[in-house]
Amino acid sequence: MADSLNVPPQSQATDSLLRRLAGPSTTKAGLATDQTDINRVIAEASKGSKFYENEKRKDKDLTKKIERILKQRDEARKGVDIAHVEHSVDQLLAKMEAQRDLSQIIVHVDMDAFYANVELLDNPRLKGTIFAVGHGVLTTASYEARKFGIRSGMPEYIAKKLYPDLVVLPCNFGRYSEMSKKVMDIFRRYDPNMCAASVDEGYLNITHYCEEHVLTAEECVQQMRQTVEMETRLTVSAGIAPNKMLAKICSDRNKPNGQFKLDFNPQAVKAFMQDLSIRKVPGIGRVNERLLESIGIRTCGDIYTHRAALSLMDKQFGLHYLLQTYLGIASNHVEPYHRDERKSIGAERTFSAISEKEKIFKKLEEVAAELEDDMENRGWTGKTVTLKYKLDTYKVYTRAKSFDRWISTKKEDLFAIGKELLLPELPLRIRLIGLRVTKLKDLREDADSKPGGIKRVGLQLPQFVLQVHPVLRGRREKLTSTRMKGLGCHKMATRRLCPDFMMKMRKS
DNA sequence: GCGGATCAC
DNA sequence: TATGGTGATCCGC
Known part of the structure; x- marks a missing residue:
């Protein structure tokens, strides 16, 4: 090999x-x-x-990069009293431990092989066949197909080497979106304030529901999963824990069609983290896994062992976040996605590599048209445009330009800006081109505040207030968002994002 | 503010 | 023959 x-x-x-x-x-x-x-x-x-x-x-x-980091570590250790560093980290840990909040019951729900199971639902003859969903690159593999090593994100032609008779179905986004909505509506019976994290995933706070209906968390989730299966014939796995990170990891524990509850006490949480692979932690991908592995950290328990090194290299790794991870502490704040949280809107397309100027411009024109469509339909404009292109070598570049006015969302104007950014880069041989707009402004909000319209002021929206789960009222400020640095552990990992690509899917 | 990188789904 | 699209964040400059 x-x-x-x-x-x-x-x-x-x-x-x-x-x-x-x-x-x-x-x-x-x-x-x-x-x-x-x-x-x-x-x-x-x-x-x-x-x-x-x-x-x-x-x-x-x-x-x-790993070699550099190891050198830096050895350099940082020189003449340092390790015991002393460890002691100060231990004090930090004690402070964090004192802040631990076990009062909320958080659930992460995850639909099993969602696209594949929806297809199965619509075509029972698929039962028993080895199949996947996607085009060119697979989006979902059925559980049967996974046994052969077939995975989401895998190119179709490789999947067919693993299993030549693999059936690959085209995506049917409209249908998935429809089923997603049905399932999410069931979840909302248990937490009207739930957060749909994607088409097939969500976070709930069931503390209030359990109290009201005199149910244990496990009974509640069991019932909820049964209801979903009865009403939609789809199965869902769930994790029950005191915060979102733990709930997410737990939802993977008894997959498919199972649930897992973590005991709500600090000892159980720490024991759970101790042998957990660092890769399971949301926000730690394959790069950071290797970086951490290089300094001897493979499990979350190893974070403690190497706390001195991490403290000395806080800049590279982000000590605070890793210590929280070690303790199993994370956000337990669940709230639905709000439109004003959006930061960018874009479109990009992959094609067989081209180098002719005219052909490249043609592709740019197409993504500009797509972007115009999206921005118009969803009511956004912005101040910065970023061009992205990928060479046929797969190397990716971005070029951006900011304006002091809101840009026109007309495709001709988006195209013109893209062209301006692209011209100095030519000649190129590329396989992808994209445009993205940031520094957004919500045009819908603008429309509402026009004379004669009803001015909307953030949280004062009556619908919003009704949507807030009682248990969360007044808790918003209490839950401070952690300043993340070092490891690319962004807010997405703990606060979750709820992209509105479900709307996008409805279109197609 | 820009560009490269990383991550999730 | 051949490896996606959307969106977010962090870091270094």
């Missing part, structure tokens, strides 16, 4: 690269028994492709 990959055996890069090629979800449920064999097929199918070469490049860069 190592020979066929043309890299030294046993090297960290080899392992990492193989795992990367196998897809982002190799750690998920339904894993085949012989991952090595699967990895070999994938590696052979990938070998020599531009995509693969790019992955190798990124891997090499990462290896260099």
Whole structure:
């Protein structure tokens, strides 16, 4: 295997690269028994492709970065009293522990193989066949297909090497969106303030519901899952825990069609974190997994062991966030997505690589038209336009320009700005082009505040107040958002985002 | 403010 | 033959 990959055996890069090629979800449920064999097929199918070469490049860069970090660590340790550093970290931990809040029952719900199961619902003859959903790149693999190593995000042609008779169905977004809405409406009976994190995922706070109906959390979630299955014939897995991070991790524990509740006490939470792979933590992807692994951190328990090094390299890793992770402390604040939280809107398209100027402009024109459509339909404008392009080598570049006025959302104007950004870059051979607008302004809000219209002022919207779950009232300020640094652990990881791409899906 | 990187779904 | 699209955040400059 190592020979066929043309890299030294046993090297960290080899392992990492193989795992990367196998897809982002190799750690998920339904894993085949012989991952090595699967990895070999994938590696052979990938070998020599531009995509693969790019992955190798990124891997090499990462290896260099790791070397730098190890040097920095050794440098930082020089002449430092480690015991003293550990002691101050321990004091920080004690402060954090004192802030732990176990009062809320948070649930993360996750539809099992959502797209695949909706297809199964609509076409029972699929039952027993090995199939996936997608086009070119797979969006979802059925549980049967996962046994063969087939994963979401995997190119179709590789999946077919793993299982030649694989059936690949086109996406039917309108249908998924419709079913998603049905399921979310059931969830909302248990928490009207729930947050739909994506089409097939959500967070709920069931503290109030359980009190009101004199139910244990497990009974409540059992009932909710049964209701979903009865009313939609779809199955859902759930995690029950004192905060969103823990709930999310727990929802993976008994998948598919199962639930898992964590005990609501600090000892149980810490025991749960102790042997948990750092990769399971939302926000820690394959890059940060490798960075942490390089300094000896594989599990969340290892964070404590290496707390001195992390403290000395706070800048690189973000000590605070990792300590919270070690303790299993995270946000327990659940609220629905609000329109004004949106930060950008964009469109991008991949195609077979082209280098002719006219053809590139044609593609740019197409994404500009798509973006115009989106911005008009959803009522947005903005001040910054960012052009994105991907070379046929898979290297990605962005070029941005800001204006001191709100930009026109007409496709001709978006195209003109994109062209201006693109021209100095030519000549290029590209396989993707995209446009994105940031520094947004909500035109709908604007329309409402026009003379004669009803002015809307943020949280004073009566509908909003009614939507607020009683248990959360007055809690908003109490839950301070953590300043994240170091590891790219953004707010998304703990506060969740609720993209309105469900609306987008309704369109298609 | 810009560009590169990382991450989630 | 051949590896997606949307949106968010962080860091270094």
